[in-house]
Amino acid sequence: MGVDPDGEPSSRTALLDAAIRLMSERPPSTVTGRALAEEAEVNYGLVHYYFESSGDLLRAARGRHGSRLLADSMVGGTRPIPLNQVVSDREIFGFAAHVALEGGYDDEDVSHPVFDAMLGMAAEGDQDGDPVHHRATVAAIVLLQLGWPVFVEHNTTGLGLDLEADGEVIRERFFTVLELLYRSIGVEIER
């Protein structure tokens, strides 16, 4: 089997990318080894060859998810992901939400490369800022972006607003909120 540029066997990477796609659509516990092999177009036996358990696979998928976000979307962790992309990319918010629903990142030695990269941007952009400000701002930005696609329809209807008629006003205000948060840590953000 081939090896991709970062030294990972390509079937393993294909399985992890397939896991991210499937877990963006449904909870990790419902993703079977067979579905995974089929989605990745690799031999079923390789699922067990690379991953001892489903927990093992989930950990690896989370790691891959984080490094992919850093590499593809954050341009090496120096620029934030454009606002529109986070709230519309199912592989970002769907994956994060399903992982959270099934226990989140509660195991030890788990890293959050994207959060840390954003914290790095804050340290760069707002050099006098205090650590509480930076950490709270990064947390708020991430929470708003991940929560938006999951909860916006429920909230809009619950508030007596119409997603069609009021959609533009809602979106405009939401993006302004994110821009203000980013600005407080010295980062200008693309929509």
Next chain:
Amino acid sequence: MTTGSFSPKGADEVREALVAAAARLLGHLAPKRISGRALAEEAGVNYGLVHHYFGGKEALLREGFDRLTESYAAGEELDASGRVEPFSLLRSPEFVRALAYASLSGEADRTHVTHPTLDLAVEQTLETRAGEDETEVRVDVGIATVFHLARCLFATTMDPWIARGGEDRVLAKEVEERLALILRSLSLGLDPGTAARGEREPFRRSLVSD
């Protein structure tokens, strides 16, 4: 998750057992993955009773959602200053999870239930921001509520990071207070960046009439 050997008897008990079962399962599965049989089994009753009392699983799931909303609203507790605590949904993880499961499986329309807590939040904010455009106020409350729900849904992801691997309790507490300040700024339509810096921006009721 099953209730054991206890078997509900009589119309009231059976209905109650089924609605409670629906509320429990909604916190763990997408609605479309919950079968009538699973509901009956969870409630410890005969499958036929789902149809007998609710006409099918759809109506039962709706009552399950209503039950979750009610129990959240009933659990709202006031803090020392007589206000609802900022992230009160952290006490009702099942409600938050049920909303998330339904939304992620494309069934958000199932969550369009009466929402006493949201109604109250809107009412209070409209009162505080009297004279402002009502749609704008509702939009702000909506964004604040997204933040609140996300804070609860992603707690398992976010909390260890906020506390630097669970090590730094002092930092975690300070960040939590800052997040509460950001939540306040969102529903009042103030600058959340200012709140993030720890400044409690005063809210001037008379913005319009001055």
